[in-house]
Amino acid sequence: MQTNLNIQPLFDTEIEVLCPATVANLVCGFDILGMALQDPSDRIRMRLSKEPGIRIQHTDEYKLPTEPAQNVAGAALLDLLQAIPEPVGIEISITKEIKPGSGLGSSAASAAGAVVGANYLLGKPFSDEDLVRFAMAGEKVASGVKHADNITPCILGGVTLIRSIFPLDIIGLSAPPLQVTVVHPQIEVRTSDARQILRKEVLLKDAIRQWGNIAGLVAGFLKEDYELIGRSLEDVIIEPVRSILIPGFDEVKQRSKAAGALGGGISGSGPSIFMLSKEAATANSIAEIMKQVYTQLGIESKVYVTSINSKGCEVRITG
Template identity: 60%
Template sequence: MKKIKIKVPATVANLVCGFDILGMAVHEPYDEMEISISENPEIIIRHTDHYGLPEEASKNVAGVVLLKIQEELDLKHGFEVIIHKNIKPGSGLGSSAASAAGAAFGANILLGDRLSKEEIVHFAMFGEELASGVRHADNIAPCIYGGIALVKSSDPIDIIPLQSPDLFVAAVHPQVEVKTSDARQILKKSILLKDAVKQWGNIAGLVAGIEKNDHALIGRSLNDVIIEPVRSILIPKFDEIKTKSLQLGALGGGISGSGPSVFMLAEQEETAQHIAKMMKEVYDKIEIDSFVYVSKINLIGIEIINETEGNKPLN
């Protein structure tokens, strides 16, 4: 039985001003997934973690992706997936995207690498649809392409990998629940044109800063006048964490995806470590458990740990 083991990274969607269009892969946290292909057409999903996610294929994020691949490619094969999840569901760090992207990526390798990256994104988005009701690609794309990815459009799929800068990411996941669907519902359906103009000035500045590797420009473009003022209300101590991060030398940052995780970018690892320490302390003080992560921007995305054919490793 052909089998692959992969490491699937967490991702930070939106990158402050790029709501629904930008995402970035990090190194920590990450899931591990073992995927094997079988003659039997069944899709079997097993979680080794204890998050209580459904294992029935049609109700599991990885499962629906594999069902869709089976259907659209008219496969006789089935898949078995073991998911060791470390990216906590509901963290805003792309937990569902990791399962979805990992399933599509892994299946593709097992099928002889026959899909393009856009096709892998296409299949993975069915997992996001199951998780959040929206077929968005802003976590999936950086997971698959690595680095920072621009989702210019998700229908048709048009992903532009950007020149990812050499920066560190500090992220905190406070143990409070913010459902993606709630975080979407509190957004206003219409916005002022003058705010939109400010926002696209920041987005254009951020993309230019990323492409030019201009850290100062990245920093002063990480401003969100539309989403953050609304969503940050759901995140305890958001303003304090942001203010203190900037004081500690962060270039900028904000809500990761729809939260509750908060991320900050920094030029030096030491700065990122200081920020992570501060983040933890802020939540300790109000007795909210939290997890902090420090890593570089992940330029690779999903990585293959090993491949085997039966009991033999594959080339």
């Protein structure tokens, strides 16, 4: 944490923060790898107040809590405000386009966007790592666990590796141009529930295979080796357990790879499924396959054809 903070509050400024969806885990990198997406994004409007306290409003249909300690954005802001020497108030209005429980980093978008916006309004006294730490308090409200695989790419953009949480050690990874196709079946898989079904112990042979895939995926990104990326998008520990919660998962994955996808899997804790492709035409073909699978299952779905967001949360002055 920074010391001797230089706080310069912008009381007469209103901002809007665009907070991108994220894909956590990237198949084999449970809790350590994440990627920001161009679409969808939440929007948060914020301003400072001379009246201390956090006041939260939602302008969407999800009826999320507005009590700061029970709201992911509020919890993150409470953590941030404890680190500044002078009391200020924050007024925040959240419009969620990333559906809660989608597996696309909905809670991370709210928590990350809130602290990025607050940092801007306070004169940017905090580092990116500070902001990740504050936002992790919001993730604890959402899932009961402080994890950063969604938070970090949401704040920093691109693909990120969290080598360690305590102490926090974040590495930004370069990546080749990639098309990302995501399907969100309109069912909910709660992150806390998806964590509870995981095995507490794994076989050494499975761990070794998983370590090889993580290393291969990171190397594939850095070397811009599409074939290596594809070979490394394999999970022998988490996906076999969590995929049973997602109808149509196996069919989506098999048909997408047959259509030319490099690979993919569960986005975060699900139910969304993502696939990476080298070409836009392939990504669009996969989108049609995803729609067909869920139409045949009688499950409503939303499909995105997007790409990697290299910027992360963006602040725009609105007033």
